[in-house]
Amino acid sequence: MALNLINIRPGYNKQITDTAAEGQYVDGDFVRFRYGLPEKIGGWEKLTANTLVGVARAQHQYTDLDGRIYAAIGTHKALLIYYGSAFYDITPLETAQTGGTFTTNGTTTVTVNLSGHSLNQGDLFTFTSVTAPTGSGYSTSDFTTNTFECTNRLSATQFTITMPTASSNSNTSGSCTINRYVTTGAISQTFGYGWGTGAWSGATGVNDTLNGALLNDANGTGGSGTTININSTTGFPSAGVIKVDNELISYTGLTSTSITGITRAVNGTSTAAHNSGAFVEVFTGWGEASLSTAFALDPANWSLDNFGQVLVATVANGRTFTWQPINNNSNALDVRATIMTGAPTKSTMTIVSDQDRHLIHLGTETTIGQTTSQDKMFIRFSDQENFNVYEPTSTNTAGTFRLDDGTEIRAAVKGKDYILVTTDTAAYTIQFVGAPFTFSIRKVGSNCGCVGPHAMAFSDGIVYWMDDAGGFNIFNGTVETLPCSVEDFVFTTNNPGDLGFNFDAGKVVYAGVNALFNEVTWYYPQATADDNTRSVTWNRQENCWYTNSLSRTTAHDANLFEKPYKTEFNSTGTPTFPTIQGVTNLNGASTYYAHEVGTDQVVGTTTTAIEAFVESGDFMLHVDGDGEVFTKVRRFIPDFKRLTGNAIVTINLKDFPSDTASSSPLGPFTITSSTKKIDTRARGRAASLKISNNSTGQTWRYGTFRADVQPDGRR
DSSP states (O other): OOEEEEOOEEEEOOSSOTTTTTTEEEEEESEEEETTEEEEOOOEEESSSOOEESOEEEEEEEEOTTOOEEEEEEESSOEEEEETTEEEEOOOBOOOEEEEEEEEESSSEEEEEOTTOOOOTTOEEEEEEEEOOTTSSOOHHHHHSSEEEOOEEEETTEEEEEOSSOOSSEEEEEEEEEEEBOOOOBSSOEEEOSSSSSSOTTEEEEEEEBSSOBOSSSSSBTTSSSOEEBSOOTTOOSSEEEEETTEEEEESEEOSSEEESOBSSOTTOOOOOBOTTOEEEEEOSSSGGGGOOSEEEOBOOEEEEEETTEEEEEETTBOEEEEOOGGGTTTOSOOOOEEOTTSOSOBSEEEEETTTTEEEEESOBSSTTOGGGBOTTEEEEOBTTBTTOOSOOTTSOOEEEEOOSSSSEEEEEEOSSSEEEEESSEEEEEEEEETTTEEEEEEEEESOOBSSTBSEEEETTEEEEEETTTEEEEESSSEEEOOOTTHHHHHOOOSTTOOOOOGGGGGGOEEEEEGGGTEEEEEEOOTTOSSOOEEEEEETTTTEEEEEOOOOSEEEOSSSSSSOEEEEEETTOOOOBSOEETOOSTTOEEEEEEESOSSSEEETTEEEOOOOEEEEOOEEOTTSSSSOSOEEEEEEEOOEEEEESOEEEEEEEESSTTSOOEEOTTOSEEEOTTOOOEEEEEEESEEEEEEEOOSTTOEEEEOOEEEEEEEOOOO
């Protein structure tokens, strides 16, 4: 019999049934499309031995005047520089707090006594001006060499640290000053409670710490019963609600050291694991109304840009800092960023207008220096060439503007000769026009809000973004909706296998460009996740969509560096940079990868296979043209444009669309570059094709499917 040719179009179609998707691919992982054909994506390699403290939320790459290349990474705990294959800690510090003393007890736990210290468990800080506690066996350098982590908040006047060795005695003595790392916000997007979302936060000031861990389940201490053990319940009401990290837990009774009759994850919060020593606070706020879940607290975030060779770093809804590169830092890279003078002190984000050299603050203060005047639709831009001057005068080009469609500015990205700004409902362009108006601000779209501050990217003259209604938009002079053939899979859970999208964590979405492959990729959180767990990609050249389980929290295209650089977060990882005394896994750890490197995941000396696959929709075995009769596939001819190592070809068979597909009896089939043909002994009315690999050192690009098909009766 003659060979039948099955042509399959590039991209995935997850909007229709597998049977309706004849001639299309419907699923896959770690695959992209190139020249109309599916291929395994490139590998990735960890850049250094270190992992970074916290979850990375922003990444920016730039050069100084001498051509040195820097990558700035903002996590929820630190601001870091990558240069010359090493990391440097440039995190700004809060105003120093003086007057601390130490209490030792003969163990590695040391209590710091400091009124109004404002540290919570997991917060980072440094010591200065230290006099070591008398007779403790510690020296000043034991406290001043490294960053420290607050291991336990005992009260507003005491917290603990962990030293590398036990102290020699028990006493209270010594002195110190602490310098807290700048506060950036929560590790993830969470519900807010209480009247407002800042210091009030529903808390009453009555607190203690866990005596034993809580697991990520519905039970009490240690994963059993309905009792939570703490050190003391003094001051706790006989029944009510407590807050442990971001989880609210109701209870019905107390003993002297236990909270009893608990119900986990109340009022819209989620269960989570909490370490022994975690901060427990009585939660009431402004009456029971404070337990509303209608308001979401933004996750920690940064906006990073460069004004010439100066790094500009703005904490989301916070202050703006600057950092000078090596040629202005006396050849030192670990000089900390400092607050920008004259600038607003509370902005949603900042962005540099490159051509005319203005620094633009978005969602900022109407009165500079007055944080309570923040208006999340208000824009303020600096004088030209001077990011320290913002008050408009007749002799400068500083100015202000307020957008009118929406409740908050969500994102901003530089286009060809404009900046596109999106709110939660609309899109605007900001374009430099010169005196007397400086900028033209024009509304270009409605009902097209962006889901988060990093969910927008510019590539090849077009701005792409994920909108918060569950779709994708582009701006190419006008705002248009971008049709998506995997939209249900990404955003809903209507069909079996659709993973859905966590809109309550939408502000962690990160868009990245890979220009070599004409890809714009959004990394996003699934319905049950607080952080990015999957990705969805639009390939402009191939005019198709595909999804992957690759999880990254930031991404930057190959430009200054040779390869795309991306970060991955491990919520239970223990960071190794910066060096933190008493470090725990409370803040998690981020890994920095170079992508499109080799065929596998490489972490130090450990190489792990990237198991890729792509699967087609059902195609009729076209002897009769409609699947009425059974047919048999006697053989097929492998067709790979590129094949390194082995590939696995599986022919899955069905008699009816509702059947569960099963592999042909002799399959799956292992293919090498020398394989000429495969005998299959496959029989059915319809079949689908799966190409995969399962070992290191393997990569492939698949071509077409040619098979010898013969009729085989009606039953």
